[in-house]
Amino acid sequence: MTSTTTMITTTFLIFLFNSTTVNSAFFIPKTDVNLLEFPLNLEYFEAEYFLFGSMGKGLDTIEPSLAAGGPPPIGAKQANLSLHIKDIITQFGYQEVGHLRAIKKRVRGFPRPLLNLSAEAFGTVMNAAFGMPLSPPFDPYANDINYLISCYVIPYVGLTGYVGANPKLHSPVSRKLVAGLLGVESGQDAVIRSLLYERANKKVVPYKITVGKFTQKISQLRDKLGKDGLKDEGLKVPIKLGAEKKIQGNVLAGDEDSLAYGRTPQEILRIVYGTGDEKAPGGFYPKGGDGVIAKSYLRR
Ligand SMILES: *[C@@H]1O[C@H](CO)[C@@H](O)[C@H](O)[C@H]1NC(C)=O
Ligand SMILES: *[C@@H]1O[C@H](CO)[C@@H](O)[C@H](O)[C@H]1NC(C)=O
Numbered sequence: 289m290t291s292t293t294t295m296i297t298t299t300f301l302i303f304l305f306n307s308t309t310v311n312s313a314f315f316i317p318k319t320d321v322n323l324l325e326f327p328l329n330l331e332y333f334e335a336e337y338f339l340f341g342s343m344g345k346g347l348d349t350i351e352p353s354l355a356a357g358g359p360p361p362i363g364a365k366q367a368n369l370s371l372h373i374k375d376i377i378t379q380f381g382y383q384e385v386g387h388l389r390a391i392k393k394r395v396r397g398f399p400r401p402l403l404n405l406s407a408e409a410f411g412t413v414m415n416a417a418f419g420m421p422l423s424p425p426f427d428p429y430a431n432d433i434n435y436l437i438s439c440y441v442i443p444y445v446g447l448t449g450y451v452g453a454n455p456k457l458h459s460p461v462s463r464k465l466v467a468g469l470l471g472v473e474s475g476q477d478a479v480i481r482s483l484l485y486e487r488a489n490k491k492v493v494p495y496k497i498t499v500g501k502f503t504q505k506i507s508q509l510r511d512k513l514g515k516d517g518l519k520d521e522g523l524k525v526p527i528k529l530g531a532e533k534k535i536q537g538n539v540l541a542g543d544e545d546s547l548a549y550g551r552t553p554q555e556i557l558r559i560v561y562g563t564g565d566e567k568a569p570g571g572f573y574p575k576g577g578d579g580v581i582a583k584s585y586l587r588r
Contacts, residue, residue, distance in 0.1 A: 363406025
């Protein structure tokens with residue numbers, strides 16, 4: 289290669305490199321785009337659930353452009369929270385607004401899907417987790433403990449999705465975005481788990497079941513629905529599943545080297561639909577998820 293060609297090539301590469309900062313979306317390959325838009329399904333859920341739970345209003349009031357005309361969530365409302373928990377959940381809600389914006393700055397994405405955030409939708413998950421109907425039905429909006437338990441249900445699933453997606457991404461722009469999202473999602477999971485850990489031996493009123501038991505049952509349900517082995521752990525585990533097989537307390541979930549578990553989009557859909565089948569919508573997503581990946585299963 290002559291030095292002139294080298295120089296031209298280099299100049300062109302520098303041009304490409306610089307323009308990624310101007311219009312990064314242009315350089316995200318299609319497979320990355322599909323993997324980056326997929327988590328919008330969960331981020332919409334989290335944004336609406338945290339915003340409504342803490343403040344009684346959601347994206348349509350706080351950042352309507354991000355909802356992009358999608359239908360309002362069913363049954364979302366303000367939870368009966370202490371000032372401390374309300375403060376934390378409000379922060380989470382605004383963080384999710386940022387996450388939605390960050391993803392939509394880089395990929396076109398899709399409007400908010402229909403979400404069923406009703407007390408009944410959560411009650412159904414709890415009944416499935418215990419393999420029997422709780423009486424009275426579990427109400428996520430009733431108090432701090434119930435709301436924190438309900439927060440254990442979905443955000444962790446999003447976290448495993450980011451861990452699963454990262455190695456499949458080709459562009460550094462995509463990986464940087466996912467690392468940034470994963471960092472804060474893991475932080476939220478750690479906060480939720482610590483708050484629950486402090487209450488692990490408390491009974492959830494009026495049931496004679498502890499907070500710790502709830503987390504174990506929810507984790508077991510997610511593994512069962514996901515159908516791909518152990519990727520979920522409650523706040524207390526058999527010692528062989530604890531860090532270095534040395535301890536039963538399990539404030540954070542992790543594999544035998546204490547690395548975060550990863551899940552594929554199929555596994556995630558099976559869990560959030562509550563059906564164990566990525567082709568059968570339901571649960572929190574009555575009409576299914578949106579985006580190329582989720583829709584590819586719905587069409588079959
Ligand atoms: C929301 O979920 C509950 C519990 O599964 C269900 O009874 C209700 O019909 C759902 N609402 C819609 C509109 O799908
Ligand atoms: C709200 O939560 C508090 C404390 O957990 C509880 O004492 C109170 O009964 C709850 N109020 C309602 C309306 O459920």
